[in-house]
Amino acid sequence: MQSVFDRRRINGPEDSSAPIFADEHQKSLTPDLYKDRHNRSVSDIRPIFLQPGLISQANGSAYIETDRTKIACSVYGPRQSKNTAYNEKGRLNVEVKFTPFSSERRRAPLRDAEDRSIAVAIQQALLSSVRLEHFPKSTIDIFLVIIEADGIEGCVASGSIAASTALADAGIDMYGLVTSCTAAIIGEDIWVDPTQEECDMANGTLILSCMPALGIVTNVWQSGRMAISQVSACLDACDGRCTDIHSVVAQALLNSARSKV
C-alpha cells in the first residue's frame, strides 16, 4: 500500500504507537473522573493564562494556556486579497494547524482532517464580531498552532478566545470580544470545561461562543444526545462562564497595552 511520502521530511514508520509506561497503565485501568477533577467543582473552569503580543512579526498575536491546551495564535492583516474577485466586505481566513506532538497519537504534519472543522468553528465564532465592512478587498489571516490539545471541544473554545485576543492586539475594529466555553453532560450533571476523558465519557457536549459585552451568541456547536432542558441548562452555564472569561481577556489586553507604553 502506497503511503504519502513527504519529500521534505524524514518519514517515520507508517505505523507507530506511543509506549505505555507502567504507572500510566495502572492509571488508565481505573479512570476516576471525580478524583481527577481535584480542586475544581463541576461548574468551574480551569485557570486561563493569556498573553497577547508574543509573536512580534505578526500584526497581532496571543498565546493561551489552560491546563493541557496550549494554542498560539497570530493575526496578519488586513492585507490585500490578490486572487479573489472584488468583495465589498473583508474576508476572515482562519487556518488551524496541529503540531505532530499535540496529542497521544502522532498527527501527520500534512493537512489533517480535523484542522478544517476546527477552523470553520472558530471562523463562525469570530465572523459577527469583526467589522468586516471597514475592509473591502482585504483579508484578515488568522493562524492558530495547537501545541497541545486536550480534546477538540477544548481546542475550539480556547482557539476562539486566543483568536479574539489576537485580533484586539492587532487593533482591528471589532464590535466586541468573543469568548467561548464548553460544557458536557455526564450522567445527569453538567460539567463545565471538560477535559478529553470527560468529553469521551459524556453523553453530549456543547460549545458556546458569545460576545458577553453585547449579549450576542456567535456560535453554538452541539454534539451527542441531549434533551432540550439539558441544552438550555448548558447554554446558561456557559454564558455565565463566558462573562468571567471576558474579564480575564480584558485584563490581559489592558496589561499588555500598559507594558507597551
Next chain:
Amino acid sequence: MTSASISKAEKSYIQAGLLTSPPRRADGRSLHDFRAIYLETGVAPLSNGSARLSIGRNPLDGSGGTEVLAAVKLEVENIEEQTLDGGRIACNVSCSPSAYPHLSSGALDDLQHDLTTVLHQTLSHPSLHPKNLGIIPRKKSWLLNLDLLVTAEAGNIYDALFLAARAALWDTKVPRTRSVEYKSPKTFLSASGDMDVDQDTRSGFDTRHVAHATDFELPDYWDEGEILEGRERWPVAVTLNLLHTAHFLDATLQEEASCASRLLVVYSHESPTAYTIQSMRMLGSDELSIPHLKKLIKEAEGYTRSMATSLTTKLEDEDFRRNQKAREKFGRRK
C-alpha cells in the same frame, strides 16, 4: 457557505417580502412550508440499503430541486481496539460538480468535507449506534459505509442529506451470519490403539465448553437479511433560516443568499414522548441572543417531529410497495 450571488436589490426585495404580513415568497409558500419532497427507496440494487430524495423537483419534467442519493454498503472488518464490540458507522458526502457549477475544485472539496463532518459526527455518535452490527464478538464486525451523493442543489441541502440518510438506513438489511468453528480432526496415533473415552466426543449438554468462533458464513442471499436495529432513532434535521423577527424553512438558493444566518438543529424522535437533540450548528454572521436561541430550539422540535412522522409513513409505504405488493404481483402471475 457559497450560494447563488445576487444583487443587493434582489436581496432586499426577498427580505422585504419575507418580513411583511402576510409573508410573501417567490413560489407562494408560507414561512414554514416545505417544497414537495419525492422519496424512493431501493434505488441501488447492489447496496444493502439506498434511497433517493429530492426536494422541490419540477413535477412536469423532473428537473430542478435539491437531489440526494444515499446508499449503504456493509463491509466486514477486524476489530482492532476494544472500543465497540458491534461495528462502526462511517459517513461520506460527495458533491457532484454539476450541482455546484460555480465552485472551484478546492472549494468543492471544502464543502464536501464540511457536509461530511456534520453528518459523520451526528450519525456515528454512540447514542445512535445500532446493536446488530457485530459478527463474531471481539473479532469481526460490520463496517457500515453510508455514502451520499448530491447531484443537484437548489437550497436546503442539510435537511435533504439527513432525510436521505435516514431513508437509506431505514432500508438497510444486515445479512445474517452464522459462526463457524474449526475442530482439528481426530488423530489416529493414539497409543496402543486404546479407546479414547470421552476425550474428543463431547455431549451437546456440556455447557462448560466455551465456543471460540473463528469464522462465519452467510446463510442468506444478498438481498435478504435482518433490518438494521434502531430505525426509529435515526435523526431528522431542520435548518431555520433566521431573519431579525422571524424564521423560515426550506429556503431556495436565492432566499439562502439573502438571509445572513441559519441554525441547523438535528432531533431524534425515538417515540412521540422521547426526543433528544443530536446535533446543533450555527452558520452565518447574524446576531442571536440566548433566549431567542432557546425559543428557536423548541420550535425546531415541532418541525422535525412532523418531518419524522411523515417520513416514517412514507418509508413504511415504500416497504409495503416493494415487498408485499411485489409478492402479490408475482403470485398473481402464476
